Amino acid sequence: MSANLKGAMVDLIDVFHKYSGKEGDKYTLTKLELKNLLKNELGEFLEGPNDACVVEKIMRELDDNKDGVVDFQEFVGLVAALTVACNEFFKSDSS
Numbered sequence: 001m002s003a004n005l006k007g008a009m010v011d012l013i014d015v016f017h018k019y020s021g022k023e024g025d026k027y028t029l030t031k032l033e034l035k036n037l038l039k040n041e042l043g044e045f046l047e048g049p050n051d052a053c054v055v056e057k058i059m060r061e062l063d064d065n066k067d068g069v070v071d072f073q074e075f076v077g078l079v080a081a082l083t084v085a086c087n088e089f090f091k092s093d094s095s
């Protein structure tokens with residue numbers, strides 16, 4: 001367990017760029033890129049990432065600066081929120 005925080009950070013950056021480079025600005029996620037990322041990487045956490053409304057909603061929540069795309073900082077906010085939610089889940093599971 002000890003060595004993996006740095007690996008997790010690198011993975012986070014890698015995953016973001018794997019999707020953000022597909023179309024438009026290579027440093028931001030368009031709605032389609034976000035949808036593919038959610039579906040392929042977080043499909044088991046998020047219900048219905050195939051549903052356009054769900055992607056739309058997540059996109060609106062993530063897009064803090066309202067420029068219509070999700071940058072890395074906005075993306076990390078989603079990952080942090082999901083990580084906290086998972087941690088809560090494990091805490092309540094073990095008590």
Ligand SMILES: [Ca+2]
Pocket residue numbers: 062063064065066067068069070071074
């Ligand atoms: Ca944005």
